[in-house]
Amino acid sequence: MARSTAYLKTYRVGRKLRLKDIDPGARPAASSSREADDARLAELAIEIDRLQDLLYANGSAGRPPKLLLVLQGMDTSGKDGTARSVFRQCSPLGVRVAAFKAPTEVERAHDFLWRVHAVAPRAGEVVVFNRSHYEDVLVPFVEGWIDAAERQRRLAHINAFERLLHDSGTTIVKCFLHISKDEQRERLQARLDDPAKRWKFQVGDLETREKWKAYLAAYETALAATSTACAPWHVVPADSKSNRNLMIATLVAQALAGMKLKPPKPDFDPAAVRVV
Template sequence: MSRFKHYRVRPGAPFRLADIDPTATPFLPEAEHHQREALELLAAELDRWQNLLHAEGRRKLLLVLQGMDTSGKDGTIRWVFSRTSPLGVRVAAFKAPTEEERARDFLWRCHQVVPRAGEIVVWNRSHYEDVLVPVVEGWLDKAELKRRYAQINDFERLLTETGTVIVKCLLHIDKDEQRQRLQARIDDPGKHWKFSLGDLEVRRKWDAYQLAYERAIRATSTAHAPWTVVPANDKTHRNLMIARLLIKVLRDMKISPAPANPAYAGLKVE
């Protein structure tokens, strides 16, 4: 049985976020000295797959990273893509929407940064913010929320039907782990730039966010774009699991090498 099975949210199944243990480490090698080595090897392997995807030049890979503050979205990107080239991997970060963005539908800004053929794009936060923040803040009624879930599923179907494979990961940490990580940012003046007082406001709404995540994941884990909940208290485990997931997905894509062009056979450059 695939080690991913327990963490992949089955479409339509009853799903409870509390059933996933944030401290679990099923993808961590037993010997600690093997961990860094394992990550190096996976990062290098991911680079080789990215090159193949680029050479094929036809399909696309979209990695959606969601998670509470300090859950490790930046760290995941740093480590998992530590060996790939910026030629083929691009990050789009979603902040609070600008005035220009709010003047359009919530998927408008996402559509502008979908991967092009042959490319891997990582969304650091995503369109899912629009079914989290407004829900917790009480800005959306139930009917509107339901419409948004359906709009998200339709949008993601458009992308998958046009050659994009979507991998959605929730970086799952517990509340005490967040406390420690926020405290570390406060205690180290060199990390103050990563912190704002607003982070504490959001933390006070922890339970409401967990519930909003649970509902969003339940409503949007589809056959074409399933969610994976990544136990992320252990940073190395988080990185290894996501790297392995991406490699598995790329392998399953059965990428064909770029074809030779018979017109070039025997050509001599002068």
């Protein structure tokens, strides 16, 4: 059953962004039935697998397509869960997750896009960035390691870099997983309470949480400055996991369908080949 996706426009980031005005608890992609949502997500995951196969098959085409999904959001906003959920039907052969932590010594010895460029999608590949180059305009700015002028330069570098990927056949989907501070408290507490999840908890996360408003403001600046025609941002209300998964799966399916991929033609005459 095809559902209207007109709501997506509302969540696409334009020149200005006020995250306060977007309800993290909204569920525009979800219905009132959990079962129906699960069924719809299962459908979408199968469709994404079909399209990702086509993408992979076209990896040797004249202008091979690539897909980059950038996931950003506060701690516990569900970046891991999204990647698992949206691509659950896909073969790992063509889907790769690149997670970015605090840069290592080697990485810091280069410009901030160096490590990112190195893991960008190759022909026919889907790559999910779990955190990304956007961390480099968030953390260092909020922590006061860089000033507004340096942030501005980095934002320009990001736009030039994403333009390069775009010009080279990469479709870019960027999602900000928008959760509320209350929801984060519950999820952090759950991590603390559950011995199986406790490893995910870091004391430093609490320090970041204390700077919630500063981080939201930094996100507003970064997202508005980099939501370009070739690499737009969507704000995804993420207090509801169903909404988050459905909305991002829809964006991914739309991006893949928009490539209008066909199975590549063989470079030999199939009629002339005989299996004996």
